Amino acid sequence: MAKKKDQEVKQQPVEAVAETQPKKKSASKNKAASASEEEPKESATKTEKKADGKQQSAAEAPKKEELQGEKQHREPQMVTVNGGKVTHAHAYQSNKNPEDWFFTAKIDGKELHPQKMTPEDVAAYSKKERTVEQLMQTYYPTKLMKQIPVEEYKASNTLSDGRVIDKMNVYKEANEQSQNFGKWMLYAQVGEQKMSTTLPNHDLNAYFDRVTTPSQLVEKNLGQRLHLACLKRRGQQVAYLCRHG
Template identity: 50%
Template sequence: MAPKTDSDNDNGIIRQFNELKKKHPDAMLLFRRNSFYELYKQDAVKAAAVLAIEIADRILPDYKKPVKVASFPQSALDIYLPRLIRSGIRVAICDALDNPLKKKARQDKAENNDRTIQNNTDMGKKKKEQGAQEVPDRTVENTVDVKPAREKKSKAKAETGTDNEVKTEKKDEQKTETAQERKPREPQMVTANGQKVTHGHAYQSATNPADWYFTAKIDGQQLKPQKMEAADLAAYQNKEMTVPQLMERYYPTKLMPKVSEEAFRMPMEIAGPDGSITVNKFNVYKEKDEQRPDFGKYKFYVQVGDTNMSAVASRQDLNAYFDRVATPNQLIEKNFGERLHLKSAYEKYQLPEGVDPKGVRVAKDRNDNKWKVSVDLGEKGQTSRHEISFDDGYSLFKTKTATREQIAAKYLNTEITGMLAANTAKVEKTASMKM
């Protein structure tokens, strides 16, 4: 007689695993059992290595030998499944099927329970009917005797109810008088939108006594506390800084006038280098891709025609967006203006005073074939050659919405300022030595 193999002994989940594994040897099988996903044998070992989850040897029903099992909750499927797929693993999700014998046993047990419940219900009905037959009818005499007592009880309740009503009225009057005595809190300031600012104050952190926070309420709604600068705290404690000034410093967008909701309706048109540009979508989202360097940050998303763009949003711009004090047009111009080659986006770049625009040079580097900008400051020296982006090159040469001076100011202003300051210090030192 041939010895029994594993496939002869496994009548449950392992049998399903073995059968499916023969059909799909290159797939990792995820078995859904109750509120967990389980992996077995070689799949468990591989998944534990990829997902960094625990693996254990367990004795499963209908299988006498220990089996390597790895599992994770169903709620974690959205996290672990993409990781497995990104690792190049083909994944198949399976539903664990019941053992036919056990399933039949459970059905038989359920039927027996139903019969028992039905019998108990029938017995209860019979006893109830018998009890109802044995209870004698109430006589007229009993009814007459009970009636006066009921009338007395009802009268007592009515008197008690009247007393309670009087007490309640007195309490209500007292509450009304107290409410009339209390005057509403005077607002510490009123915003441009007519909202009242109250409860503005600084408080010390309970967890870190060195930190102080400022907060307030606007129309009764609590604002998120903001950590205070040491200088602001000292000025506030010395009564040199008022609540309106602190509001302007820590909640500036709360004080600005709101723009109309019409400005947020899409699609919208903005002025572009070659006419109007249609913006189909503009919103805010949180980056969820763990592989990206800006994972977890809030970003602006804009769809212009067939082009989709995103950019990490600053805290100030986020507040302006959610408080509705800046239009999408303004935020798009600020965060995507250079990529859309808008002329207005480059107007903020200006060379320091005294720098000759003729010294600006934009040329292609023969070594790496990239466009670079530099500035000749004459006797003060020559700046480094800085590579410019494709968008800036396009704005400079193609759409002509940026000038050479603006490109130089964007990339080299910090370096130019440092060189000018160093030269000034050198001149002053030379002059002092001559004296």
């Protein structure tokens, strides 16, 4: 009997431990469950805030795009033969010299260098007797001319007398000792002859706008010197032909 009592006493603590352990586990499970229940609520609120933020930004984005579109969009005042859109064409008075007026415009968003207007054009402009196309034709004529295709431009290196232009380029004189310092120059090499000359503004613009060919530029600006070269080689009969065509 004593042995049985001892066994019962010994077993009781084991049973107590066995009973208390599940309670701890269930408590931890309850905490985990409560934590898991709370986390979705927090994450849900965060996602809702993010969604609201995205919706607001998405709603604001079209407004910004509309404002930018309104600022950037401008109907062209005219379209050139090359498809360039002329905008912002206007005349303005000089701040330094009130008597001077300048005309300027933009082509495809690129601003053109202002050109000084004649008094006649200023008066006509103030009376609205000059159109944008007329003023563009007067002050930016090469911008309205048809551009020469690149391949055709490269191939146009033969003079009217059959000689070939070996080299041609346009440059700005950088030699401070030269009398042409700061001016735009045309250089050409035809055979053994090398020559250069200053370029007038119209021909300079024609070169940069690619509305003239190398042969046309050389013949127009260096033709006389090329003819003088042929005089020395071919005698007086050719000299007369060179002078009088």
